[in-house]
Amino acid sequence: MEEWVGELWHKYITRKASQDYQEARVNFTDVNKSVGMVFRALGGDAIKRVEAASSRDYQVRRTFLQKISGENMQSSLAWQDEESLRLPESLAVFPSADLNRDLYIWLAVLAAQQQSGFKHWAIDNQQLVVDVLTQYPSLKPRYQRLAQAFVATRADHSKRPQAEQQMEQAIINAVLSPGSVTEFPRVNFAPQAVYLWLYPSAKLDPFVLPENLNDITEEQNDNDSQSKKSQASRKKAERIDSPECRDGMMIFRLESMFSWSEFSKLDRGTDDSEEDEEEYHRIAEDLDKITLSKQQNQKSANIKIDLDLPSASEDDIPLGEGIKLPEFNYKSQQLEQDRCLLQPMMPRDCHAQKLPQRLQKTAKVIQSQFEQLQSVRYWLKGQPQGEELDLTAWLDFHVESQISPTQEKGLYQSFRGNNRDISTLLLADISMSTDAHLDDNTRVIDVVQDSMLLFGEALHTVGDRFAMYGFSSVKRTNVRFSLLKNFNESYNDQIRGRVQAIRPGFYTRMGAAIRQSLNILAEQNSTQKLLLILTDGKPNDIDHYEGRFGIEDTHQAIQEARKLGIKPFCITIDVEAEEYLPYLFGSDGYTVILKPSQLPIKLPQLYHQLTSH
Numbered sequence: 001m002e003e004w005v006g007e008l009w010h011k012y013i014t015r016k017a018s019q020d021y022q023e024a025r026v027n028f029t030d031v032n033k034s035v036g037m038v039f040r041a042l043g044g045d046a047i048k049r050v051e052a053a054s055s056r057d058y059q060v061r062r063t064f065l066q067k068i069s070g071e072n073m074q075s076s077l078a079w080q081d082e083e084s085l086r087l088p089e090s091l092a093v094f095p096s097a098d099l100n101r102d103l104y105i106w107l108a109v110l111a112a113q114q115q116s117g118f119k120h121w122a123i124d125n126q127q128l129v130v131d132v133l134t135q136y137p138s139l140k141p142r143y144q145r146l147a148q149a150f151v152a153t154r155a156d157h158s159k160r161p162q163a164e165q166q167m168e169q170a171i172i173n174a175v176l177s178p179g180s181v182t183e184f185p186r187v188n189f190a191p192q193a194v195y196l197w198l199y200p201s202a203k204l205d206p207f208v209l210p211e212n213l214n215d216i217t218e219e220q221n222d223n224d225s226q227s228k229k230s231q232a233s234r235k236k237a238e239r240i241d242s243p244e245c246r247d248g249m250m251i252f253r254l255e256s257m258f259s260w261s262e263f264s265k266l267d268r269g270t271d272d273s274e275e276d277e278e279e280y281h282r283i284a285e286d287l288d289k290i291t292l293s294k295q296q297n298q299k300s301a302n303i304k305i306d307l308d309l310p311s312a313s314e315d316d317i318p319l320g321e322g323i324k325l326p327e328f329n330y331k332s333q334q335l336e337q338d339r340c341l342l343q344p345m346m347p348r349d350c351h352a353q354k355l356p357q358r359l360q361k362t363a364k365v366i367q368s369q370f371e372q373l374q375s376v377r378y379w380l381k382g383q384p385q386g387e388e389l390d391l392t393a394w395l396d397f398h399v400e401s402q403i404s405p406t407q408e409k410g411l412y413q414s415f416r417g418n419n420r421d422i423s424t425l426l427l428a429d430i431s432m433s434t435d436a437h438l439d440d441n442t443r444v445i446d447v448v449q450d451s452m453l454l455f456g457e458a459l460h461t462v463g464d465r466f467a468m469y470g471f472s473s474v475k476r477t478n479v480r481f482s483l484l485k486n487f488n489e490s491y492n493d494q495i496r497g498r499v500q501a502i503r504p505g506f507y508t509r510m511g512a513a514i515r516q517s518l519n520i521l522a523e524q525n526s527t528q529k530l531l532l533i534l535t536d537g538k539p540n541d542i543d544h545y546e547g548r549f550g551i552e553d554t555h556q557a558i559q560e561a562r563k564l565g566i567k568p569f570c571i572t573i574d575v576e577a578e579e580y581l582p583y584l585f586g587s588d589g590y591t592v593i594l595k596p597s598q599l600p601i602k603l604p605q606l607y608h609q610l611t612s613h
Contacts, residue, residue: 044112053086330552350501386412471513472505
């Protein structure tokens, strides 16, 4: 009964204290695609994620009802950093859903034109608005509608302190006439949120705005965790020192029963089941701030290093001392030479194997489809040299020479073929994520192996030259490049054995693997060169290659491929690939396989489509 009454009271008091227009609320998930399109079309960074921003602390003066209900302590504001653009999780600041939707579009336009951080939040936002309206005059009517609605929804400040009244009037004037206000008074509270403007980046600040707006500077947020769900909002984070607790035991009494519990300063591992993972996500959503310890036990770090790499006796066989390759640093916009060390490797314990029985029927179907691409071979007669004597030409020459002296003509015939002049390199991602299970009996790595085997059967049938490699990485000094078949080897049971011997590796340093593939393809004399990349996720590694660094390096490697006349094409099973692959490969340079189990059949078919014209 108490809980029921409390729940009713909470709903009532929250509704009374709220200043939002709930009936006109627009969620970010409803407009994220159109907002992202506008942001990038008007010059926004193509690689930036456009996602929802979690609420952040915002110290404003609150009404009596808001204090009772606990409302208006946080606000979801628009801001961006070098990784992403964050927009409010939902907007209900205007009484019309159309206006709230227009506000999302306006914020995306504003963010696309922002070139640097804030030196003065209010003055810089005015200048940003002026720049946008000057460059896009057609947006003026939309902005005026938003500005008028903004003024109409502002709270009454007539009973507030004089400084706060002056601040509010200055903000209203700045919104209605951008660029007209150059001075803002000091206030003890942040002004009511200005949803028409962008805010500085949120990191660890407990307050969004300090007392003096002149002191506001943009903060960088380079350590945001990757959200597992694409629409999940970002959380604040802070690091604290671990408590210095040296007591070994704790004793406490519960009712009449004594209980002894060991208290040790240890990081205890747990099993992550799907149920636990869902529960963790739910708890994380309820938290306003996630706290991490700054300290790390050195012993556990040593254990992690020991677990990263297998022993030399169990690892794949290295071929040579490694190859130094460059890597693109997007912060300096430079290609740093000899930054990565790529190690060619051969799968250990591989031996000749036949094509698995489960694939033989599918292989025959694919081979029959590829027969139409097979080269047509014929005899070219009357040649000055060739494999055999052209009897018809020799007889004609003999008869003519008996009648009168005649010049010798071509007396040989040569067996020629209308060969498809193409070289293809299949580069497969065999990182640790491929160890994930698709069902009770099949892992991603199993699907990758089947795909490469059927790909080899198809190209062997048509007679095209091809090579196959796999890659994974552990930091930039250990990019593992597994040789499965080079261009000079014929496809046979030994190659099939190598493919069936590959195992899940580590991380996905894609840029270095692509550059080595380009070096191999550049040595081929074919007029057409195709690089097929098979992956299940975005580029990543544990030494700052996560996020934008890896994306930009891979993008640069793809641009290098196109300059060399090599056509790159990506096949992925990552359901979130559309967030980053258009930037890497272009709109027609990739495909997403929604059902990974279909990959073995789809891969040869895609090759057929790419090379049949």
